[in-house]
Amino acid sequence: MSDAPILEASGLHLRFGSVAALDEVALRVWPGEVVAILGESGSGKTSLLRVLSGTVAPDAGEVFYRDAAGVLVPVHVAGEAALRRLARTEWGFVHQNPRDGLRLGVSAGGNVGERLMAVGARHYGGIRAAAAEWLRRVEIDPARMDDLPRDFSGGMQQRLQIARTLVTRPRLVFMDEPTGGLDVSVQARLLDLIRALVADLGLAVLLVTHDIAVARLLAHRLVVMRRGRVVEHGLTDRVLDDPQHEYTQLLVSSVLAA
Amino acid sequence: MSGWALRTEGLVKTFTLHLQGGARLPVLYGVDLSVASGECVALAGPSGAGKSTLMRCLYGNYGAEGGRILIRHRGETVDLTAADARLVREVRRETLGHVSQFLRVIPRVPSLDIVAEPLVARGMAPDAARAEARALLSRLNMPPALHALPPATFSGGEQQRVNLARGFAPGYPVLLLDEPTASLDAANRDVAVALIREAKAAGAAVVGIFHDTDVRDRVADRLFTVEPRPEASRSAA
Incomplete structure (x- = not known):
């Protein structure tokens, strides 16, 4: 419990014209922890993933990554070469579309x-x-x-x-809707595989998804986003079984039971 | 009493239903429960009084609105209502076990691994954890052929036995049991009773909801009545 976060972001703001994609967002991820960012399209969840992984610079705010040597790397100040080195060694990316991640x-x-x-x-x-x-x-x-x-x-x-x-x-893996475009039976197999590998390797994972079932199965902790803001966060089963925010209650109650 | 392992102080739980115009549903108010090591407390009270809600609050599955939930963890006192998600996970891994009424099935994972998982999470070698899981499933009369199968297609009683094995394998110091014998036959009920007694003898503090009064009388040291909120205070809230 005394270990330091592997990723730490605070005060993140990002605007696309008049739309706030990120509005005062803060987030911390610890080693071995799977954190899901849950929200509908347009909630800002993918923007958050891009800012956290250094792909998009925020208008304001900071992101720090603590590397394997314990050095705190300021993600948006470190420079392209340092980010390329991280992407090759300590970070991993799983894209929704495998064609974006494969040759x-x-x-x-x-x-x-x-x-x-x-x-x-x-x-x-x-x-x-x-x-x-x-x-x-x-x-x-x-x-x-x-x-x-x-x-x-x-x-x-x-x-x-x-x-x-x-x-x-890698020590930290970013996943953007990793089961997004797949048939349900294929999804279940993939989720189970990801779940087992993440536990075996003790990875820290930041997962973006709009799918509550995916979040429940994979994530230890949830961050619920709406209109660029974090409206609720906490232990996955607590957030999903006893949602406090109006929007989370709507999300949870909108799931079709199988 | 200084020997408590789990206690609540003035626990309050109200549900606010934003989708129903913000209606407030008070369930628990001022619950003071204290459970000692080696003791089994059975929750009593009519249906709807809030027994399951209390149970879920104790596990951190429902967030408390007021009061404290204290648990002895690693020799210290942790307030579960104030602990962050990571600390709650650690408490659940090491100290606080929960056997729910229904197994939340994980697709494709064999029963044996479902039972072994909490042992591995506590640092046991996978082979040793599987051996313990196998022994416990066999004790619960689960034929070896079923150990390798995911419980999704099992009967209710078989799923419940996987659930019991998963809950009892690690030997948690505090154990929450929500209708642990509801779908078991007589022989397996006896095994469940024996497991609860052994857990108590090993020093576990147990809180349970037992609709089966025979089972309850065989394991519980005392009853704790959860009082339903009177309607008057509901409308006033």
Whole structure:
């Protein structure tokens, strides 16, 4: 409990013209914690993820990342080279559309292996073995290692993206609607896979989703956003079972029971 | 009494229903409950009095509106109503267990792993945790063939036994039981009673809702009556 947050943001503001995408947002994430940012389209949740990961600069506010050496990195001041280094080593990104996170013209094994090479792995046999192991972990037959991901199904592509992201053992993973475009049965399998891997590796995850079931299954903690503001946050089951804010009550009561 | 493991002081819980024009529904008012280590307290009171609400407040699943919920955790006193989400998670991992009426099923995870999970979270090696889970499921008369299956397709009684095994495996110092035997047959009810008695003997403080009065009389040391809020104070609130 005495450990320091891995990511810490405060006073974040961001405007698109007259629309406030972020309005005085603060957030902290600790190592090993899965935090879901929950909200409808236009709530500002994706803007928040982009600001936290350094992709978009806020109009005001600060974001700090504490790196593996314990050094506090000011994300929006550190510069592009430092962010590129983090993205290659300590951070991972899982995009909603696997085509944004994969190289479709490179073999499945290559997609996983090149992330390892980017952090210095050089032994071909070792890289290939690690890639095969990770394909197995995400339930892709290693025999498909030399196939191109453009021939994979959507669910398989998404699992490959997860293998590519996690193979370097990042400390903090940003996920934007990771099960967004998938069929329900494929979603369940993927969620279970993400849940197990995150627990095994002890990852910190920032997850953006509009899907309450996804948040309940994956997240330890929830941040509910509406119109650029955090309206409620706390333990996942507390927020979903005893929502305090009017908007959270509306969200929870609007879920169709299966 | 200094030996308490869990206590509430003036606990208040009111639900505000924003979607019903902000209607306020007072449920708990001024609840003072104290449970000692090795003691089992059964919640009593008519249906709707707030027994389940109290239980959910004690677990931190419902947020309290007023008062305190104190629990002995790592030799110190933690107020669950004021603790942040991370501390509540830590308390749940190490000190505070909960067996709910229904298992919230996680798709695709085998029963054995569902039971082993809280043990692994407390630092036990996965193989040792699975061995303990296997033993406990077998004691609850779950045939080994079912251990490898996710409980989604199980009967209510089978799901409840997975739930019981998950709740009892870690040996929490404080244990909340919400109708733990509701869907069990007589033989498994006896196993559940034995598990509760063993937990008490090991020093656990147990709070339970038992609609089965036979089970209640076999495990509870005393009753704690949750008083329904009178209608008058409802409309006044």
